[in-house]
Amino acid sequence: PLGLFNPAKMGDAIEDKYGIPKRRLTGLMSPWAVKRLDEFGGDLTKFSVVKLIPSRLRQIAIAKTEPGDENNQDISSLVGKVDIRKLEYFSQNDPDAYSYSGGLNRANQGILEFVEMFKAPIKMLHPLLTATQESNYIGTENLGAIPFQGLILAHSNEAEWQTFKANKNNEAFIDRISVIKVPYCLRVTEETMIYDKLLQGSELEHGSCAPGTLKMLAQFSVLSRLQEHENSNLYSKMRVYDGETLKDVDPKAKSMQEYRDTAGVDEGMDGISTRFAFKVLSETFNHDTHEVAADPVHLMYVLEQAIRREQYPEEREKAYMDFIKSELAPRYAE
Incomplete structure (x- = not known):
């Protein structure tokens, strides 16, 4: 309704009486309001304001x-x-x-x-x-x-x-565009919560899910999104991002701020998507024809098959396979 008022003629009075800044008065009425104003003979009091x-x-x-x-x-x-x-x-x-x-x-x-x-x-x-x-x-x-x-x-x-x-x-x-970058999730705990939420909203809600399955998938997804640090292990970086303190475990581990400063502003803008990860999880649940269930062993197998099907560039495919065989599988075996 503020478009009805002429800022040059009424701006000062409206600001003094109602505290409405003059900049709020655009002075531009809609074509519908112009027609109504003509019908009312220029009488603004005949307009009704609807909340x-x-x-x-x-x-x-x-x-x-x-x-x-x-x-x-x-x-x-x-x-x-x-x-x-x-x-x-x-x-x-x-x-x-x-x-x-x-x-x-x-x-x-x-x-x-x-x-x-x-x-x-x-x-x-x-x-x-x-x-x-x-x-x-x-x-x-x-x-x-x-x-x-x-x-x-x-x-x-x-x-x-x-x-x-x-x-x-x-x-x-x-x-005219103000860009807001929305990177993928870089915390394993939060990524796990996303998968859990997706499961609860799907037909797989009542399927059996072995402990550590969602966490392993989240670890793989986050590892694929992180930028490597020249003086630190990528797995350690992932744990630091998740809020862990590794001073006693890995002397080469850096602080979260140092990792972020080195990685740059584009960290998390590429890597495995949450949609791809949930698709792999769905395949894992349906891998066994006799039972709707998921476990880390089947997850690693299905994940490898899915990566090969996607036909990623050779270097990226090798890195993804290395995450599974060198990082996730040995730690699960322990």
Whole structure:
């Protein structure tokens, strides 16, 4: 409703009386509000203010947009489109004939989740430029600018982001993006909890799981994600990251901060994914035709088979196999 007030004429009075900063008054009304104001003869007191509570189910201030291909998706999934049924009563560029059903319409003063944004056709992303920079965007019809005050949360895989970033034609988008890197989990204890949670939400919840199975899988996953340290064992680094103190066990072990400083900012951005690990765990449970159960011995066997099937580069495959045969298997045997 603050868009109704002219910041030049009413800004000082509203700030003095209600404590609302002048910067909150955008001075931009939605096309719908402009039409209502004309109908009310410019009388702002005839507007009613409705209190809305954000709702994910009803898509009130919380919306989600997914990418499609160029044949079945256009900018209307973001900015809305004309409601054909209302053209019987209104002209095509009338605000009352417009269906405010796009992601930006729904997420105004809220949050818009854009799933796998960089998979979407580049033309579909254009409304995001003005929505983020100028706090408004244009619909599919000549209605006038539609205001947008909200947060756009997009997520993507690392490879797709790097491809998008490398394209010089996307500089306008890149300047408006604030990147937050989300690496894989690097703590064995927390990774084990993730697998346990996934098991509880699956059909394998009641399957027998031998002690140490989830921990072994978590250790393998974390080892694949860590950057090697030239003066320290990778297994020791994994234990230090998990909160253990190894001064009496491994004299070469470093502090967690030293490990992180040496590894750099990209540690945890590659390696075995949690999805791959859970897929291996599911195969392990179903390895025996007579029983739905998992144990460390079967896990190591299934893990080796899965690594070979993935056809990783030779050096990486050798490193993964070495984790199993040189680190995990001997320690389990002990």
